Amino acid sequence: MLRIAVQSKGRLFDDTMNLLNEADIKISSNKRTLLVQSSNFPIEVLYLRDDDIPQSVSKGVADIGIVGENEFIEKNKEADIIYHLGFSKCRLSLAIPKVENYKGVEWFNGKKIATSYPVILKKFLDEHNINAEIHIITGSVEISPGIGLADGIFDIVSSGSTLVSNNLQEVEVVMKSEAVLIANKNLDNDKREILDQMMFRIKAVRNAEDKKYVRMNAPKAHLKEIIDVLPGLKSPTIIPLADDEWCSVHTVLDEKRFWEIIGRLKAMGAQGILVTPIEKMIL
Known part of the structure; x- marks a missing residue:
């Protein structure tokens, strides 16, 4: 039996369940149960928060997982990216108030940046020799400049409508992200065989898109x-x-x-x- 960790709610949950359904892997839609076994394939689904999935796969609590590439990179856990799934696409970007005159990344020198992704942000700032203060915040990052908590933000951007509604402008795209399938580095042969069967189905679905x-x-x-x-x-x-x-x-x-x-x-x-x-x- 192969155990896969998936996000318990949200767009990534919906996209993941649609993919499994297209691959004819039948999973009960009852999300009140933490662990659900497929009725027609040797796999069981473990429902978790998205930011818990990388660690769960790394530690072997789950054998594989579907998670946003941004979360996987941010958590920096030991696991392998098996496949880029092509859905739940977004980008991690720096944004500042529209009234600011932005001429380059040097604008952020000496500024305070609010984010839920400090690891990815710090790496970007270090690569560009930018000395900025990183203020870690969870949820509603985009309101930080408006209430004086930060000069700019580093956050997920999909359509950009949230930035517009908060009078922000996107100035630097740091990373593009999509859902990825990750796997524990120490899967035994039986589990790898099940994973291969699963990947055969997933690729057949993706090829037809x-x-x-x-x-x-x-x-x-x-x-x-x-x-x-x-x-x-x-x-x-x-x-x-x-x-x-x-x-x-x-x-x-x-x-x-x-x-x-x-x-x-x-x-x-x-x-x-x-x-x-x-x-x-x-x-």
Whole structure:
């Protein structure tokens, strides 16, 4: 049995549960229970505060964990990052009042900075030879300049709306973060085998994100040009049709370029274009 530590609430909890569900790892949604076993996979979920997850994995209380990379770096515990999961993205940034004229990181010399991430902040300040006072605070960091507690802040930024509502401007992005899967350094062979099975499922889910399976009828006279504009994983599948002048082309497209490519295919004579979402993709 493999034990995974996950955040007990919040956006990271929701994203983690969605990922496990997509990987067909069924977990009870009853968060009143600290430890819940999957009904169809050899894994049990331990619900914790996000800042407790790195230590729990490091100490072996949990075998693996899903946590924000920012929390993992801040806690500086002995564990391995196994995989970047691509969700719960944010950044750790320095911000100051909008009325201030910011010309560079030297602005922070002699200033007081409020933060919940003193380890990451100190490393950044040391690297830039900045002598600033770090004021550690938990929760509502963004109000610190407004009440005279600090000159600036160092905190998580997602959309930036919280900064705007507190009349702050983001001036330095120190670190970009996303959810990561971490593992204890001393997993035995049985647990590593379960982890490998879990990773196989997770990667299949992640590979399918923002991908579309596309089928179309294409005139053979323009087949080479059509194939040239298809950025599929490999060569597209070509299937003959009853009409010798036409064939069916099957491929996978990235959603980011989907409409651009579909427009070009239409201009080359492609017809009957059928688009299907992809749930899993095994590479």
